[in-house]
Amino acid sequence: MHPFLEKVKRDGESFFVHHTKIEELLPMHSHNKHQLSYVEGGVAFLNTRNKSYFFPARHFIWIPAGREHNVTSRTSVKMIRNIFFPKWVIPQDHKLQERGGIFPVTNLLMEMIYHTAEWRGDISKKDGAEFEFLIAMKNIVLNVAENPLPIVLPTTENEILQPILRYIHLNIDQDLYLDKIAEEFGQTPRTLSRLFQRNMETSFLQYVKLTRIIKSMEMLLQTELSITEIAYSCGYNSISAFSYAFHQLIHRSPNEFRKQNV
Template sequence: AEAGDADHPFFGRLGIYPVTDLLYELLRYTSSWYGHYGPAQYEPYLFLLNLKLVLPHISLHPLPLALPTTEDPRLVPVLHYLYEHLGELLELGSVARHFGFSPRSLSRLFQECLSLSFGQYLKLRRILAAMALLLETRQTISEVAYAVGYNSLASFSNTFYQLVGQRPSEFALRE
């Protein structure tokens, strides 16, 4: 971290930020770079320095959500399964049986490790996946809703609004 990092409050805030098309292309440009780049590597250093200078101005609004994680070996495969099957019907009982838990045991494990119920976690996971799809793809809101497991556009829109504070159509227009 450079001494100037503290000059902008952006660098003191932890957050998840949407990637604009501009930022994506800038990062893609650097994807083949490896190693440390300092003033001796003039062009890459200037590029990265300029990226650092514009970052606070193009990443104005952090995404309002964070997904809890765990390293508990009993729950990690369950969370991976939920992620891989977001577009499917996922119910506590069937997921618990799939992993050899009783519904009550799996429910307690979610609460113990993540401080969320199974349903709360699944809802949050689906909305975070929807946010990524809305920002990174050209899919319609209906396509996104179905891709993350919602069968009702109204239910998806209401849940999205409840968690994000914006309708999916408003969120998709963010820069």
Template sequence: MSLIASLPDIDKRPESVFVMHERSEKYIPNHKHTKGQLSYVEGGIAYLDIGNQRYVIPARHYFWIPTGLSHVLKIGHSGTVLRSLFFYTHDDNTSPFYSQMGIYPINDLLMQMIKYSEPWDGHILPGDNRFLFLSAIKNILPEISSKKIPFALPFTEHERMLPILRYLEKNIGDTHSLESISHRFGMSERSLSRLFQQTLNMSFLQYLKLLRMVRSIELMLQTNLSLSEIAYTVGYQSLASFSSTFLKLTNYRPSDFKKEK
């Protein structure tokens, strides 16, 4: 059964852990659970839309979504396997981790534990030895989940911003400035600057940097381009400048993502 088809069943047994491993649909519309969700993205890349933020989940990363948080899930590659465990919430007050959305690099221990559950499906209930194993996964999450990916790309449905954002995404490798974009879209620099702050809560240059970082992660995971080629593709004239910006914004070196492809 697919994740979309399973959505009504996940919360039917509050005391259980609901297990699902699948080659996921490309788009799972806005939904929420009364259970906490742990999902490991195996291969490819995935995206989470929460409110007006778009989070990028690279391969070999997992995410935690707390109870009751509405989200949209998009899969960027048809071969991506989404391994998901939906947990009971009666002990969520034991750690702040369980109440916070986060994306984290997976370690070998957690990856092997999640993969071990691959033959299982649906509700695993207390009293089952498999439940004890799954509970151990939940219990170690606060301890091992310390290196959170620290940024998200904001988005908006504002009608004046949509064509601007589409243009930047399509022409990401070009040289852009507040002056050039304001001229192209027939507004003053001050008006464009204010529009970015009002709709995205950040400056034009901040958004452009984030957009380039998101696009670079996609290229690292989905192509065979070298880091120098990726830097140039997303608008940087040198690998050093690109690497420095990437490290400042993500706390990772670009090679950390490239080697995990």
């Protein structure tokens, strides 16, 4: 076991605070505590066995105890701020016991995360004020965990689909049609459609739509390109079609999303 994971697991009753980039170096793993991660200065993805969660600036990710995962970044990240919550502090009937997600960081929660910047390692009841502070943070997390960011990209280990998914990501600026991609990879459209539904529980069209929107979110946060340039770079033929699809999923316009998160 990685030495870092041993430290997280050694006291099941305590919180554990760890601010570092180390999460990028870990393989798929799990631990006995819930994990809150906030990425400072970059865009990252939480990967589980069958899903990839995009989390941009001003959002935190919640990973339930026991969930296999790792965190990767496509951009340079200044810091990943991790706070591990013992299972007992989350009410047994609360959805955060079992369900992860991406949630917006309120100004108060952001200030609380930064307040822990110099803390390291286990924090238990004997630590007094620090422990009570993290209990208060837990209550704030419970309050804000009502509106998850609705962007989850299915993944799969299916050997037929993996090169097709890579092709989609590499050609997201192009028109992507089921029949043409099926032919390109030696499948019938019907077979390829079934592969998506059976292995990823989504349609080919929905997967392409999610990939386009996630790519656009990255570009909105990481570039100074105009909304129009981003729309065409993500495969949309018009800014109106892009704005409609974006609002349908994110419940904000591309411009609003950029202003709120940059």
